[in-house]
Amino acid sequence: SIRSIAIIGSGLAGLTAGILLGRKGHHVRVFEKSRGPGGRMSSKRVSGSSADIGAQYFTVRHPEFLAFLKAYAGADNFAPWQGRFGFQGDDKQWQAFPEETRYVGVPRMTAITRALSEHVPVTAQVRIAKLERVGEQWRLICTEGNDHGSYDQVIITAPPAQARDLLEASGLNELAGGLGHSEDSILACWAVAAHFEEAPSDDFDAMRPDSDVLYWVANNSSKPERNDQGQWWVLHATPEWTQAHVEEPAEKVSEQLLAAFYELTGYQGAATDAVAHRWLYARSVQQEQPGYLLEPGLGVGLAGDWLNGGRVEGAWESATRLVEALG
Ligand code: FAD
Incomplete structure (x- = not known):
């Protein structure tokens, strides 16, 4: 079934997830705190x-x-x-x-991530601060307190310390705990x-x-x-x-x-x-390398280089595997 999916972060992992999910027909939007896409491919x-x-x-x-x-x-x-x-x-x-x-x-x-970002809608200069449960969906709230819409699923591609802050602010403590000592x-x-x-x-x-x-x-x-x-x-x-x-x-x-x-x-x-x-x-230098994390019941997943070897290709592979797991 067609779903609406929010992706947090427009590094290689976020852009890859956005493109692959869009190709499956889902409604995707990427949120990026910086001025442009790319993350650490900068x-x-x-x-x-x-x-x-x-x-x-x-x-x-x-x-x-x-x-x-x-x-x-x-x-x-x-x-x-x-x-x-x-x-x-x-x-x-x-x-x-x-x-x-x-x-x-x-x-x-950045030529790579700039070109990738043309295949998926990216909202830049918005830092997502928390996810709020609204029925079966997640509402995204930025650091300014604005509502950025509600989605069936959310993919977080922020680095671990930032991902953990976001999960804790959203009451997703179990998922946050799974990140270990991310500092x-x-x-x-x-x-x-x-x-x-x-x-x-x-x-x-x-x-x-x-x-x-x-x-x-x-x-x-x-x-x-x-x-x-x-x-x-x-x-x-x-x-x-x-x-x-x-x-x-x-x-x-x-x-x-x-x-x-x-x-x-x-x-x-x-x-x-x-x-x-x-x-x-x-x-x-993350010890655990599960590839990605997913809480299917909640519709919240995490992808990024740090879950999969800490390099550019690892970020791509992490996002690819999470998209497969989302079905
Ligand atoms: P990122 O690129 O970090 O993307 C995460 C994005 O999420 C960022 O754009 C961030 O701004 C955004 N974000 C975070 N929190 C929020 C929020 N709350 N709301 C909205 N947006 C948010 N890899 C190699 O393969 N070879 C190398 O030679 C190499 N050298 C490196 C050298 C340095 C100095 C650095 C910094 C990295 C290097 N890497 C190298 C690693 C490589 O850059 C990363 O593996 C890869 O770019 C990570 O992609 P990603 O999408 O997982 O994360």
């Missing part, structure tokens, strides 16, 4: 360009994931990133990453995008250093179709460093991550521009 506008400050690339293990992206994001909106990837072992020696196709959005990561299950990450007139490093396009400060550094301009003047690099701090500096001003964070970057590469010049972004919920 790009930041920087002077003259943009830089991917969230997910850096993704791999594809399921052929159906690739087929889904081709069908709904369009083959023009993503491409393999043929970069040179290196990681530093405990002995400080550099080694190449294993061979694998690593995809990115073109000309920026610890997803780690924060400071990200910095920095511009250089000349290449600050020639060895690799992307590096995972053995460092207390830097978790990952990448030449965003080496991704396909960026066409940047000079080079934009993206630096991610380690979870430990981020936790210790989580309240620090963005400018100080940029300075410190850049200092670590210069030390790593031996670069003698200086960045011409730098912007920092703090992800409070970045990487999942």
Whole structure:
């Protein structure tokens, strides 16, 4: 039977669920607290360009994931990133990453989620604060106290701490309890995008250093179709460093991550521009990986990367499996 279904969050999981449920003929609406879709598959506008400050690339293990992206994001909106990837072992020696196709959005990561969002109605800048039971349906109430309609089923794709707040505010304590100690299950990450007139490093396009400060550094301009003047690099701090500096001003964070970057590469010049972004919920370290959660009697389900391996493809698979379970 045709149902009305609300989806909370327009990251890859929410958009995937919306598209697949819409294809089955259901009436779907996606709610997103931010200005646009994408969630953690995010790009930041920087002077003259943009830089991917969230997910850096993704791999594809399921052929159906690739087929889904081709069908709904369009083959023009993503491409393999043929970069040179290196990681530093405990002995400080550099080694190449294993061979694998690593995809990115073109000309920026958000091209994928923007294209997906054209297939499903998204209401942006609305943060859902609670669900109220009205007969057999759920009424969605935002943080402003407004009514955003009633639906037969609700899918929550927010990261675990936010999902738990929403469930508790809705009196869905049993489902909330099933999320475990969600504060610890997803780690924060400071990200910095920095511009250089000349290449600050020639060895690799992307590096995972053995460092207390830097978790990952990448030449965003080496991704396909960026066409940047000079080079934009993206630096991610380690979870430990981020936790210790989580309240620090963005400018100080940029300075410190850049200092670590210069030390790593031996670069003698200086960045011409730098912007920092703090992800409070970045990487999942959730122990339990059920794939998705569903309370069929209540018509409330949860999907997201953190329930299924903590990566881009995992977010897609989680949503796909929840949609199958909803029938
Ligand atoms: P999200 O993208 O987080 O979507 C959830 C959405 O819900 C958000 O848009 C949020 O604004 C919205 N929302 C939350 N609460 C509410 C509410 N109450 N009302 C309305 N909307 C709400 N993955 C990889 O595969 N490879 C990588 O290299 C990689 N690197 C990463 C680096 C960083 C710094 C970060 C942050 C993530 C990285 N990831 C990487 C992880 C990847 O980004 C995620 O796995 C994936 O994007 C998660 O998709 P999702 O839909 O599950 O969640």
